[in-house]
Amino acid sequence: MSVKNSKEPPTTQLHTSPQSPSQFTYQNLHDLNDPATSYLSPLSTIGLVDLNAFFAQVEQIRLGLTDQDPVVCGQWHSLIAVSYAARKYGISRMDTIASAKTKCPNLIIGHAPVYKKGEEYWSYVDGLPNAANHKVSLDMYRRESRKILRVINEKFDLTEKASVDESYIDFGREVFTKLMEYFPELKDVEKDQSLPDIPSELPLGLYWEGEVIKSEQEIADDGEGTEPVIKDWDDVCLVIGSQILLDLRRDIYKELGYTTSAGLARNKLMAKLAGGFKKPDDQTIIRNSSIKAFLKNFELTDITGMGGKLGDSLINQLEVPPQAHTISYIREHFTLEQLKEEIKDDVDLAVKLYHIVRGMYAMELTQRMEVKSMTSTKNFTFDAVANLEDAYGWIKVFSGDLHNRLVDLDNENLELSLTKMETKEKNVIRRPKTLSIGVVFPNRIRQTRQLQIPFYKDLSKMKTIMYENGCVLLREFFEANTNISMVNNNIPCKELYTKDPKKVKVVEMQNMSLTISSIHQPKS
DNA sequence: CAGCACGAA
DNA sequence: GGTTCGTGCTG
Ligand SMILES: Nc1ccn([C@H]2C[C@H](O)[C@@H](COP(=O)(O)OP(=O)(O)OP(=O)(O)O)O2)c(=O)n1
Numbered sequence: 001m002s003v004k005n006s007k008e009p010p011t012t013q014l015h016t017s018p019q020s021p022s023q024f025t026y027q028n029l030h031d032l033n034d035p036a037t038s039y040l041s042p043l044s045t046i047g048l049v050d051l052n053a054f055f056a057q058v059e060q061i062r063l064g065l066t067d068q069d070p071v072v073c074g075q076w077h078s079l080i081a082v083s084y085a086a087r088k089y090g091i092s093r094m095d096t097i098a099s100a101k102t103k104c105p106n107l108i109i110g111h112a113p114v115y116k117k118g119e120e121y122w123s124y125v126d127g128l129p130n131a132a133n134h135k136v137s138l139d140m141y142r143r144e145s146r147k148i149l150r151v152i153n154e155k156f157d158l159t160e161k162a163s164v165d166e167s168y169i170d171f172g173r174e175v176f177t178k179l180m181e182y183f184p185e186l187k188d189v190e191k192d193q194s195l196p197d198i199p200s201e202l203p204l205g206l207y208w209e210g211e212v213i214k215s216e217q218e219i220a221d222d223g224e225g226t227e228p229v230i231k232d233w234d235d236v237c238l239v240i241g242s243q244i245l246l247d248l249r250r251d252i253y254k255e256l257g258y259t260t261s262a263g264l265a266r267n268k269l270m271a272k273l274a275g276g277f278k279k280p281d282d283q284t285i286i287r288n289s290s291i292k293a294f295l296k297n298f299e300l301t302d303i304t305g306m307g308g309k310l311g312d313s314l315i316n317q318l319e320v321p322p323q324a325h326t327i328s329y330i331r332e333h334f335t336l337e338q339l340k341e342e343i344k345d346d347v348d349l350a351v352k353l354y355h356i357v358r359g360m361y362a363m364e365l366t367q368r369m370e371v372k373s374m375t376s377t378k379n380f381t382f383d384a385v386a387n388l389e390d391a392y393g394w395i396k397v398f399s400g401d402l403h404n405r406l407v408d409l410d411n412e413n414l415e416l417s418l419t420k421m422e423t424k425e426k427n428v429i430r431r432p433k434t435l436s437i438g439v440v441f442p443n444r445i446r447q448t449r450q451l452q453i454p455f456y457k458d459l460s461k462m463k464t465i466m467y468e469n470g471c472v473l474l475r476e477f478f479e480a481n482t483n484i485s486m487v488n489n490n491i492p493c494k495e496l497y498t499k500d501p502k503k504v505k506v507v508e509m510q511n512m513s514l515t516i517s518s519i520h521q522p523k524s
Numbered sequence: 525c526a527g528c529a530c531g532a533a
Numbered sequence: 534g535g536t537t538c539g540t541g542c543t544g
Contacts, residue, residue, distance in 0.1 A: 054533090078534050094534080112536095136536065163533050163538080308531050372539085379535060448527080 001210045001246055002281045003253040003260070013201040014208075014239070016230040022195040024233045029176070029186065029195060032237075035158040038172030039267070039364050042288070043234050045171040045241040046365075048263045048271040049249065051148065052280035054165035055081035058144050059110025061257050067280075070104050072097075074111045076131040084280045097128070112136045118393035120400030120463070132384045135376075135397050138164075139404050144256075146412065151252050160365040166275075168268050169248070170365050171241045178240045179233075182206060195233055202230065206239050209246040210264070210283035213274070215290040234288050238264060242285050249283065268363045269356065270294075272304055291359035300326040303356060314353065318342055331357040370519075371409060371430070376401040377438075377513035385509050388478075388501035395437075395470040398514035403463035406431075409519075410459065431455050432516030435466060437473045439481070440511035449477045453516075470514050482507045 024043060031041035038044055055073035060083060065071055070086035072079050077096050089104035101107050113122045114134040122137035145164045152159055158170040179186055182203050185196055212228040241264050249260050263274025265286040274284040286294050301311040320329050336354045343350040355361035376398040385391050409430060436450030453469055456462050478484040479493045487505050488496055496504050
């Protein structure tokens with residue numbers, strides 16, 4: 001269901017196929033109403049909202065274009081996001097700007113904003129900036145991400161920011177409230193009782209929004225266009241959830257102009273898979289009865305956390321045949337005890353896998369991710385940093401970048417302390433304790449050097465501190481970790497550092513970075 | 525705690 | 534490809 005048009009609400013009530021007695025209990029229902037327990041309830045209703053081709057959408061909106069225009073977000077000669085209009089031409093993230101232009105001559109390229117070497121502020125530039133003298137800034141996308149989060153967090157009490165463009169939402173309280181509104185009989189249920197059967201028809205206001213994945217039974221019955229079966233309260237929760245989810249996506253679109261894809265299911269892993277199923281601008285709902293059918297579309301390695309070596313090693317360890325559907329195979333060939341036996345070294349993993357292949361692994365939403373560190377980095381292709389002045393120039397950029405992000409963090413915390421009055425931590429000022437530089441040499445070896453930095457409330461002072469100490473670290477690093485004296489005619493280091501930095505050669509580097517860490521609140 | 529491997533967007 | 538961010542292990 002698109003956020004851009006509204007369909008007439010149905011004029012007939014949804015028919016149900018009540019299961020008698022209901023599988024669910026008073027406790028299941030009331031667990032929904034508490035953010036600490038709702039993810040564990042079988043009635044749990046979790047959404048995942050993902051911005052479509054996020055960076056490309058940011059560029060599209062900035063340039064005043066529509067989602068019909070083939071916009072991409074570029075970074076040097078490559079693409080980091082491709083709008084759905086551009087994907088119609090067969091363009092993907094793997095394309096270069098040149099190959100993309102061949103596929104679509106009218107392609108619109110919004111290059112990510114950049115810092116110039118030696119400067120503290122980013123800006124959008126005309127044409128394509130040169131990677132040797134610039135560093136990409138992601139501030140713009142973080143800023144837009146924050147605006148979207150604001151819309152989400154205004155409406156819901158438990159959300160988890162999963163990345164710059166994805167958030168999980170626990171709809172438990174909103175679903176609970178609606179259930180009580182539509183089904184007052186639920187108020188009469190007593191502790192330790194089962195819930196009553198669902199009514200044979202739902203109230204007129206309740207109907208599905210989005211793509212409801214069919215169960216194996218429904219596929220077998222092959223009811224073309226027949227309504228998805230609603231047989232117990234978990235299905236009703238998802239009907240309600242699908243409406244709440246669409247409302248949210250419409251709010252995001254109305255207020256900020258962004259389209260989203262979303263998934264709705266019993267837990268985060270299923271919601272995530274569902275969110276990727278229909279893109280762009282749509283939502284997909286997985287009822288508990290259709291989990292099995294839905295999982296047929298995916299392999300174990302499609303599940304979050306299983307995409308790398310862990311997923312592969314599990315498939316090897318369990319000797320899943322090469323042609324087999326990994327998820328079904330594991331589900332059908334291993335009991336919980338057998339999995340524990342096969343994965344002896346990690347019982348927790350065995351239990352987790354057992355639930356994952358059944359689509360039943362419940363993960364808690366972790367609300368507040370405290371920022372622990374921030375890194376600003378730059379890769380170099382070919383000897384782009386020739387002398388000390390170049391190196392200082394990048395430290396200038398890094399300290400400017402980190403400064404901008406600390407300003408953002410301050411604003412976010414300020415907002416938090418204003419909106420959530422009950423937050424005890426009134427002192428929201430966070431400052432880093434350590435500053436470190438990292439350098440990667442052409443032989444891939446990475447080395448770091450760090451020091452403690454003083455606390456200042458004033459962020460522009462922090463910026464100066466970061467720049468000056470970054471330069472100190474750099475000098476110490478070159479002296480201790482490289483043969484800087486040798487590449488400069490054996491002039492002693494002390495003397496080198498008194499000379500014009502432009503005249504001081506440095507060893508070749510593949511990457512430089514500046515990191516602040518231990519970002520914490522002051523004691524007093 | 526630092527440094528690294530891993531997983532993700 | 535580049536620029537991030539987070540977790541968990543190991544020393
Ligand atoms: N390897 C990657 C993957 C993503 N991103 C950035 C650019 C994307 O716009 C944003 C979100 O990533 P997604 O994986 O969600 O992909 P998109 O949002 O681009 O597309 P989709 O509509 O498939 O979610 O993160 C990135 O910089 N590098």
